[in-house]
Amino acid sequence: MMTKTKIRSADIRQFALMTIIVVILAMLSYYVVNYPQDKIVERFISYERILRATKEHIYIVAISSALSILTAVPLGILITRTNFKKFANKVLGVVNIGQTIPSLAIVALFVGVFGIGAKTAILALWIYSLLPILRNTMVGILNLDESVLEAARGMGMTPFRILKKIELPLAMPIIVAGIRTAITINIGTAVLAAFVGGGGLGDLIISGNNINRWQIRVLGASFPALLAIFVDTMFAFIEEKTAI
Numbered sequence: 128m129m130t131k132t133k134i135r136s137a138d139i140r141q142f143a144l145m146t147i148i149v150v151i152l153a154m155l156s157y158y159v160v161n162y163p164q165d166k167i168v169e170r171f172i173s174y175e176r177i178l179r180a181t182k183e184h185i186y187i188v189a190i191s192s193a194l195s196i197l198t199a200v201p202l203g204i205l206i207t208r209t210n211f212k213k214f215a216n217k218v219l220g221v222v223n224i225g226q227t228i229p230s231l232a233i234v235a236l237f238v239g240v241f242g243i244g245a246k247t248a249i250l251a252l253w254i255y256s257l258l259p260i261l262r263n264t265m266v267g268i269l270n271l272d273e274s275v276l277e278a279a280r281g282m283g284m285t286p287f288r289i290l291k292k293i294e295l296p297l298a299m300p301i302i303v304a305g306i307r308t309a310i311t312i313n314i315g316t317a318v319l320a321a322f323v324g325g326g327g328l329g330d331l332i333i334s335g336n337n338i339n340r341w342q343i344r345v346l347g348a349s350f351p352a353l354l355a356i357f358v359d360t361m362f363a364f365i366e367e368k369t370a371i
Contacts, residue, residue: 141364148357155349159342168340181350183326187245188313191252195309199257200302203264204290215265219258226258230316238323248320248327255316256309263305267298300366307362314355318347 156177163169199222206215234251241247271294279289295302321329331347 137367138364141360144360145357148353148360152350152353155346159346164340164342167338168342171334171338171340172343172346177331177346177350180326180328180330180347181354183245183330184314184317184320184328184351184354187248187252187317187320187325187327188310191249191317192256192306192310192313194249194253195256195260195313196306198253199260199305200264203261203302204268204295207265207268208286219262219265222257222261226255230255231319231322234319234323243324245320245325247323248317248325251319252313252316256313259308259312260302260305263301263308264298267301268294270301271297303362303366307359307366310362311355311359314351314358318351 156174159168159172160174160177163172202218205211206218230251233255234248237247237251241250275293275297276289279293284292317327318329318332320327321333328347328350331343331350333347335341335343335345335347
């Protein structure tokens, strides 16, 4: 009974935090649009522009994160199989290169290949966010209790059924934690998309700097930070549920 009460209390706190973040974003937008510091900000900022920049930012993050999940989770599962375990360190080493290179450098490198635009930012963020998901998928599966797997084999379960019914469900909280890390990083890093014509909330930061208006700078910087906290809280909730 106490456990259920604690879980409900934690859920309430998480939902309260997400609600507060949404309210802060709405209030910040309202303040800048309705109380601009001068005529330049008044002409530059509108609800439509804020919404468009936010949609572009979420689109870039969603597509790049989806690509990372679709790539890293199957790859992580593959290299935990007996015949491929010997390649695990090599694969992690290659993917780790993308994580150690500064994010702006990765974006710049992709510009030379794909030109400017959202697709360049998406591909760069895809590479940049592979490691947390891949590493957590491998760790979650490889660290399972071997006796549980042996019992499943003793019952005559096939490798695929063991993966589906035992390995993935037990490893899911760790996998979700990796996805949570990758998406949270992506939300902040996606600001760089504006430097290659990819749009997003980074446009507001660059524009605010160019015309030296603090309201626009604060708006552009606050939205990604608060969105990252919102998504992190949401995935913390999902992570807890998958662990139950």
